Amino acid sequence: MARIVFCEDEEQIRKLIEVAMRSTAHAIELTVNGREGLEAIEREAPELIVTDLAMPEMGGFALADAVHARPALHHIPIMFVTASVQRGDVARFGEHGAAGYIAKPFSPRALREKIDELIAGRPATG
Amino acid sequence: MAGVVACLAAFSIFAAYTSQTQVARTEHLLLLRDEHADVAFAIKAEEAAEVEYLVDNSVENAEQLSATTKAVFDAIDKIAAEDEQQDRQLAADLIALHTQKRVAFEQLQIAVAAGDHEEARRIDLAVVDPIIGAIHDRLTEATDYHEQEAQSALSALRSTARWTLLLAPIVFAIGFGLMLLLWRILEGYHRATRKTYREIEQLSKLRSEFVSIVSHEFRTPLTGIQGFSELMRDEELTPLETREYAGDINKDARRLARLITDMLDLDRMESGQMTLNSEPVDLNRIVTDTAAQFRLSAAEHPIELELDPSLHDLLGDSDRLTQIVTNLVSNAIKYSPAGGTIELRTQREEGTVTLTVTDHGMGIPAAQLEKIFDRYSRVETTETRVIQGTGLGLPIVRQILQLCDGKVWATSEPGHGSVFHVQLPLMEAATPAPLAA
Numbered sequence: 315m316a317r318i319v320f321c322e323d324e325e326q327i328r329k330l331i332e333v334a335m336r337s338t339a340h341a342i343e344l345t346v347n348g349r350e351g352l353e354a355i356e357r358e359a360p361e362l363i364v365t366d367l368a369m370p371e372m373g374g375f376a377l378a379d380a381v382h383a384r385p386a387l388h389h390i391p392i393m394f395v396t397a398s399v400q401r402g403d404v405a406r407f408g409e410h411g412a413a414g415y416i417a418k419p420f421s422p423r424a425l426r427e428k429i430d431e432l433i434a435g436r437p438a439t440g
Numbered sequence: 441m442a443g444v445v446a447c448l449a450a451f452s453i454f455a456a457y458t459s460q461t462q463v464a465r466t467e468h469l470l471l472l473r474d475e476h477a478d479v480a481f482a483i484k485a486e487e488a489a490e491v492e493y494l495v496d497n498s499v500e501n502a503e504q505l506s507a508t509t510k511a512v513f514d515a516i517d518k519i520a521a522e523d524e525q526q527d528r529q530l531a532a533d534l535i536a537l538h539t540q541k542r543v544a545f546e547q548l549q550i551a552v553a554a555g556d557h558e559e560a561r562r563i564d565l566a567v568v569d570p571i572i573g574a575i576h577d578r579l580t581e582a583t584d585y586h587e588q589e590a591q592s593a594l595s596a597l598r599s600t601a602r603w604t605l606l607l608a609p610i611v612f613a614i615g616f617g618l619m620l621l622l623w624r625i626l627e628g629y630h631r632a633t634r635k636t637y638r639e640i641e642q643l644s645k646l647r648s649e650f651v652s653i654v655s656h657e658f659r660t661p662l663t664g665i666q667g668f669s670e671l672m673r674d675e676e677l678t679p680l681e682t683r684e685y686a687g688d689i690n691k692d693a694r695r696l697a698r699l700i701t702d703m704l705d706l707d708r709m710e711s712g713q714m715t716l717n718s719e720p721v722d723l724n725r726i727v728t729d730t731a732a733q734f735r736l737s738a739a740e741h742p743i744e745l746e747l748d749p750s751l752h753d754l755l756g757d758s759d760r761l762t763q764i765v766t767n768l769v770s771n772a773i774k775y776s777p778a779g780g781t782i783e784l785r786t787q788r789e790e791g792t793v794t795l796t797v798t799d800h801g802m803g804i805p806a807a808q809l810e811k812i813f814d815r816y817s818r819v820e821t822t823e824t825r826v827i828q829g830t831g832l833g834l835p836i837v838r839q840i841l842q843l844c845d846g847k848v849w850a851t852s853e854p855g856h857g858s859v860f861h862v863q864l865p866l867m868e869a870a871t872p873a874p875l876a877a
Contacts, residue, residue, distance in 0.1 A: 324660050326692060330667040333685075337675070368656065397656035419663035421670050 334422030348372025
């Protein structure tokens with residue numbers, strides 16, 4: 315069982331995540347942008363962060379940079395959820411310290427598997 | 441311009457050719473004068489040798505005389521070799537006179553040999569002197585003639601030089617001006633090419649951004665469709681959950697359909713393949729209905745209406761007018777913070793109907809007020825980068841208004857909000873006569 319903070323501005327996708335994670339033992343917190351996500355992360359100190367990239371107020375990259383800038387939080391792995399998986403984007407994920415990423419559209423099963431891999435400490439890419 | 445260049449080239453060639461001819465002629469005349477002087481000098485030398493020979497007819501003096509005579513013939517031959525008729529005539533006259541002189545000299549020689557000094561003096565004065573005088577006169581006459589010719593050639597050369605000097609600055613100025621003009625034209629072409637290149641580059645960048653945005657917009661509803669359908673397939677769900685997820689799939693499918701319709705609509709409008717209906721429509725009702733829908737889907741934005749009651753039914757396309765109002769309100773909501781009021785106002789004016797949509801959002805920089813209606817163009821700032829949208833809404837509004845002779849424009853105070861103005865031509869549907877009270 316792990317605590318996971320999700321940041322996603324699209325209501326439909328938040329709902330899909332919530333339903334997909336219902337069958338797991340993980341405790342999840344859903345937030346609507348990077349700013350709210352950061353507050354939740356500081357409060358919860360989760361085992362994993364899963365964040366969208368393009369969001370109002372604070373995007374995924376800014377959130378990752380903010381998390382890595384905080385010594386108390388910088389060990390938490392971050393997974394990006396992205397609509398764009400071109401070569402340049404994948405390189406940028408690394409620059410912002412991504413532990414893994416998943417591309418939209420994704421299946422609930424793939425999301426759960428990637429989350430489990432990251433929590434178990436195994437490398438997760440693609 | 442080609443004509444001017446040809447004239448300049450012709451003038452330069454003419455001036456160079458004329459000067460060259462005149463110089464050559466003058467040089468030739470100077471040469472002729474020298475040739476005449478050579479003849480005069482040779483005759484004088486021959487005369488001196490004749491006197492020597494008369495005094496002492498030794499072998500050396502005879503040879504000397506023979507050499508000077510040969511020199512006379514050589515000098516005359518040079519004149520005879522000239523091209524002009526008058527020079528050849530001069531040579532012939534000189535030969536004839538010289539022959540006479542030779543005959544007179546022989547008579548003189550006989551008289552001297554006979555010791556008849558009286559006769560010798562007579563021949564010298566009466567025959568030889570006049571012949572020598574005639575030779576000198578003939579040479580002087582030819583030299584004078586050539587002198588005159590040389591003077592006139594020199595005068596022509598002076599005149600050419602004067603004209604060339606006078607015209608040279610003008611020719612230079614025109615030539616310089618033409619070069620400057622040519623340079624400007626070439627630079628203009630170069631600038632135009634660079635501008636076109638930059639525009640193509642910009643367009644390509646916008647196109648690739650557009651593809652990226654559209655791809656994002658497609659992937660979001662596709663995630664819902666794929667995810668919820670997979671849950672329905674793989675998991676044990678209650679009938680209520682199944683119904684709910686089917687509703688989610690349906691919502692995402694409709695969102696995708698709307699996106700595709702928008703893209704196709706814009707393409708059809710831009711290529712002139714879309715025609716609008718003309719039916720009686722109530723703009724105030726369209727505004728009221730659209731506002732009601734947004735109050736449901738975007739409750740965090742209060743929507744205020746100020747509708748002109750004197751607005752009767754218009755002739756227009758109800759679906760497209762709804763699309764205009766929907767896109768403008770959706771745009772206003774997207775770029776406003778939660779709680780930001782959206783104001784919708786209709787007004788009937790002289791020959792037109794106006795609709796304004798006012799928001800209190802981030803506003804639009806002045807330089808972008810026109811561009812926001814271009815396809816693929818969204819104002820890119822840190823704030824807008826995180827706002828979702830295909831950038832198709834405003835271009836669609838403009839295309840619809842172009843089709844019905846209306847117009848749309850925006851005014852804005854960055855940081856305080858924007859106002860979108862729509863102006864439609866007032867084409868009222870025939871309204872039923874008011875009922876008698």
